[in-house]
Amino acid sequence: MDLRARVGLSFVLIGFFLGGMIALDTFGESVVAESTLITEPGTLIDQVFTKAGFLYGPQSWRPSYDPLGIDPGCEVLDNETWYLMFIDLNATPISGNPNVRRVGSVRITYNFTDLNGRAVFHVYGLTTGTTPTRTNRQVGYSHNAFEVTGTDTTGFSMPAATPLAFSSSHLYRVAVANNQLEDYRGMTATTRIFSFTQPGSGQGALHITPDLSKPRGMVTETSELNGAFYVTATGNDPGNDLILLVAVDRPQPDSFSLRIRTEFVRSG
């Protein structure tokens, strides 16, 4: 077979390969979703959490390379104490070039019952390898979070909560409140690992915003116990699974509940 014939044959083979990739792109989602436990973008989680889901606290900080504050826009405030609940949202925003990726954000709908005091939402994006875990920026330019204030009667205790131990290795294994999800990395089903590699690492890739026209996020304060916000992503790697941090600044009544629903909203 001469050179010209080999070149022609190679073009044909590569053409078949590209056709296969395009077919995978078009039909692959439906095939993969049936055969794995990994939830595809667009899948809803709809779960109700009680105050037993607050597994950490009382404490004044949330995990990062150096402890981050919880009060939106503030550094760690030692005079404040919070109770923390981590929720695996089983979704992730997708960023990048909309011409080659189906970009979108995650909409989180919340419904509080009998919330007392302030509840603040932050997010973390789990990553693989040595990429630092992502989180929303706490202070500085385009810092963002979502805060809800309730006026119900004070609770007396958060019996499930113990303070999260500070990690000098900047690696945290946190338990999530929704034990139903199987962790695809072979860890125990109820924990996730946050790993931070250097000061400030991981901040700025994820944003919390009530309005998709402001994708870089903002601090939102509301007294509406029912509402929604979005988690958007910028940069190359927002992570492959979102963990929602719900922090409340005082013990909640026994009648407290929080319903969280998530869905993936395509924008590209």
Add this chain to the structure above:
Amino acid sequence: MAIKKPYFSLYEIALLSLCAALIVVLNTALSIPLKIPGHTGIYWVVPVIIGVGIVKKPGAGTYIGFISGILATLFGLNTLHIFNLFIYLAMGMIIDLSGFLFFYRLDHPAAGFIAGAAGNLAKMVVNYALQTFLGIPAVFILIGIGTASITHFIFGGIGGIIAALVLGRLLKAGVISRDDP
């Protein structure tokens, strides 16, 4: 006692090693903010194809891939660390195979295009396979893989043509000969 001749001569080893190092240098020095998957293939495949086109021996591309993979791991060019090696090795092996199949006529633009495109596509496949192995849900990989394949094909092919043109000029200038071993 007859001295066993090494497979690659000292000149060939030096040349292939320099080509491998050049890949790492190009990856470090060049940063094209295109945000298109595979756009780095436009320069990544060039040293490999030139090395294979000059040495004209099976294993030349594999050697370049192996050395550049080791160097990329040491310099931390990718978050995959030691798994980088497989990406560079895959590209080198496929270009090696392409050189063998095309009788080492990689100065021919069409052959160069195929070698570059195939090398860049192999890099993509291995990269995505590793991402899936390390825990990225497969469905996130599949989204956009069609377009990513096409862009890898195009940019790898352009890099292959560039390498073919360089080889052609080297041949024309007499720096290398078509009959060199």
